[in-house]
Amino acid sequence: MTTLASPLPSRERPGEGGRHSADLAARRAPRDLTPLLVAPAALFLLATFAYPFLYGLVLALTPKEGGFLGNYARFFADPFLYDTILTTLRLAIPVTLLNLVLAVPIALRVRRMRRQRILTAILVVPVTLGTVLVAEGLLAYLGPQGWFNRTLMLLGVISTPIRLVHNYWGVFLSLVITGFPFTFLLTLSYLSGIDPALERAAATLGAGPARRFRHILLPLILPGLAVTFCLSFVQAFAVFPSAVLLGAPAGPTRVISIAAYQAAFEQYDDSMASAIAILMGAVELAVVAAILGARSLVYRGPAGGGKG
Amino acid sequence: MAARLPVGERLWATAIWALVALFLVNLAATIATVVTSSFATRWLRSWLPLGYTDRWYGAAWAEFQLGDVLLVTVQIVGLVVLLSGLLGVPAAYALARRDFPGKRAIMLLILLPLLVPPITFGIPLATVLYRTGLGGTLWGVVVANLVPAMPFVILVMIPFVEQIDRRVEDAARVFGAGTFALFRHVLLPLLLPGILAALLLVLVRTVAMFELTFLVAGPSSQTLVVALYYAVFAAGVRAPQSIDAMAVIYMVTTLVWLVIALRFVNPTQIVARQK
Numbered sequence: 363m364t365t366l367a368s369p370l371p372s373r374e375r376p377g378e379g380g381r382h383s384a385d386l387a388a389r390r391a392p393r394d395l396t397p398l399l400v401a402p403a404a405l406f407l408l409a410t411f412a413y414p415f416l417y418g419l420v421l422a423l424t425p426k427e428g429g430f431l432g433n434y435a436r437f438f439a440d441p442f443l444y445d446t447i448l449t450t451l452r453l454a455i456p457v458t459l460l461n462l463v464l465a466v467p468i469a470l471r472v473r474r475m476r477r478q479r480i481l482t483a484i485l486v487v488p489v490t491l492g493t494v495l496v497a498e499g500l501l502a503y504l505g506p507q508g509w510f511n512r513t514l515m516l517l518g519v520i521s522t523p524i525r526l527v528h529n530y531w532g533v534f535l536s537l538v539i540t541g542f543p544f545t546f547l548l549t550l551s552y553l554s555g556i557d558p559a560l561e562r563a564a565a566t567l568g569a570g571p572a573r574r575f576r577h578i579l580l581p582l583i584l585p586g587l588a589v590t591f592c593l594s595f596v597q598a599f600a601v602f603p604s605a606v607l608l609g610a611p612a613g614p615t616r617v618i619s620i621a622a623y624q625a626a627f628e629q630y631d632d633s634m635a636s637a638i639a640i641l642m643g644a645v646e647l648a649v650v651a652a653i654l655g656a657r658s659l660v661y662r663g664p665a666g667g668g669k670g
Numbered sequence: 671m672a673a674r675l676p677v678g679e680r681l682w683a684t685a686i687w688a689l690v691a692l693f694l695v696n697l698a699a700t701i702a703t704v705v706t707s708s709f710a711t712r713w714l715r716s717w718l719p720l721g722y723t724d725r726w727y728g729a730a731w732a733e734f735q736l737g738d739v740l741l742v743t744v745q746i747v748g749l750v751v752l753l754s755g756l757l758g759v760p761a762a763y764a765l766a767r768r769d770f771p772g773k774r775a776i777m778l779l780i781l782l783p784l785l786v787p788p789i790t791f792g793i794p795l796a797t798v799l800y801r802t803g804l805g806g807t808l809w810g811v812v813v814a815n816l817v818p819a820m821p822f823v824i825l826v827m828i829p830f831v832e833q834i835d836r837r838v839e840d841a842a843r844v845f846g847a848g849t850f851a852l853f854r855h856v857l858l859p860l861l862l863p864g865i866l867a868a869l870l871l872v873l874v875r876t877v878a879m880f881e882l883t884f885l886v887a888g889p890s891s892q893t894l895v896v897a898l899y900y901a902v903f904a905a906g907v908r909a910p911q912s913i914d915a916m917a918v919i920y921m922v923t924t925l926v927w928l929v930i931a932l933r934f935v936n937p938t939q940i941v942a943r944q945k
């Protein structure tokens with residue numbers, strides 16, 4: 363289906379049935395220059411991604427004061443700084459887990475829906491609008507005079523408004539509003555890759571819904587869920603605008619991106635800012651590596667059924 | 671014919687749809703709060719505003735210089751879309767069609783900007799851009815936004831290139847098409863749907879890209895989403911309705927493009943890469 367004439371120069375001697383491919387090879391330039399098409403993109407990323415990153419690494423190790431690890435020594439000596447790692451993880455991990463736990467059963471249902479496009483189109487709206495707008499909306503909606511508290515009071519669930527903004531819960535809820543659709547759409551795209559015949563076969567053999575999920579679906583989607591967790595976690599871990607606008611940026615939601623931003627743009631300490639930014643990437647990659655490491659322990663074979 | 675589902679399963683289904691409904695209701699109410707407030711004369715301590723007016727839109731337009739901000743946003747987004755296509759599509763073609771030494775390293779270089787949090791590479795990048803004098807300028811913002819946008823185009827385009835039958839290209843070669851003619855008359859028409867989808871996705875993502883623009887932009891190179899952030903951050907300086915009016919203008923700008931994009935791409939593609 364895919365390749366017929368190979369781009370590699372033919373080894374066959376002319377006149378021995380290899381004329382066609384030899385001809386094609388001759389028509390091409392002696393050296394295939396197509397790979398060079400990737401050069402502009404690669405050079406651009408080397409200059410704008412790799413170089414600044416290495417520059418940041420070096421900058422982080424040449425602090426304003428102290429030895430080459432001075433920034434890191436300062437970071438881990440100051441609870442106002444090192445606590446930001448825990449604060450970020452305390453937000454990002456529960457939110458990601460909640461979003462994933464909600465996304466899986468819902469995606470299993472929606473997968474069998476005929477008109478799932480309408481639902482997915484609505485769910486992509488908060489992802490598209492982004493965290494700044496969601497934070498702005500939730501600020502009023504979850505506020506003491508907002509419709510959320512009013513509805514709960516009308517229903518008699520609470521007697522006085524509960525505080526949901528300028529604290530942990532405001533940021534948490536904003537991460538659910540933008541994060542759940544993201545996690546859900548990823549989960550759905552993984553689930554649609556699983557051949558429904560596998561489940562039907564299990565049903566024919568007498569497995570109920572719970573056992574089908576436990577023994578057929580779960581092992582098949584687990585690798586996909588691990589990747590979904592990682593991508594959703596990356597999003598939640600990078601939380602910034604909503605932690606400032608909707609949280610308590612001096613206290614309970616002082617996440618690591620706030621510390622990095624303040625070092626760069628309030629204290630003008632580029633070296634410290636780079637150190638924090640790189641630490642942020644390292645913590646995140648450590649979590650991702652742990653999840654992906656666990657993933658390699660589970661089944662990774664094909665899930666598409668016979669046709670492969 | 672359809673057998674009635676067992677009670678347990680029906681309860682489970684109901685619970686799931688209730689969760690979906692709960693989410694959608696809260697999402698709709700969040701957006702409705704912003705829209706209602708932007709038309710409110712006064713809205714304190716009540717379910718609905720006392721009266722309605724459209725004067726906040728004029729006020730927001732003047733207070734936040736939205737004309738300038740929108741112009742800058744269009745310029746930045748346009749340049750990012752154009753350049754990410756020009757750099758990304760040829761690269762995707764080479765990566766989809768050829769094996770060459772260093773290909774894995776280049777793939778890693780393309781994947782990393784999408785996996786590393788924007789703040790992590792944005793702060794060193796902003797430092798470098800400010801030291802070269804590009805920081806705070808329109809081109810600095812364009813460069814910063816290209817770092818995740820161009821890899822995104824490449825990853826969306828690779829499967830599109832792969833699905834084109836190679837024999838079509840070989841046939842064009844046999845009939846004497848040069849590289850340019852091959853590209854112009856064979857590849858471009860076949861790739862156009864893919865390019866359109868990839869660029870629309872980049873457009874939607876760039877309009878909403880906050881972190882990188884925020885780190886690199888100066889006062890004259892702010893996009894709408896960054897201007898909105900500063901307005902919300904300094905809440906109390908302006909009337910909340912005025913900020914909400916600005917938020918509605920931002921929402922409309924984003925959603926118009928989302929609706930256009932959704933005519934050509936599947937919603938899941940906005941978050942997930944096509945396999």
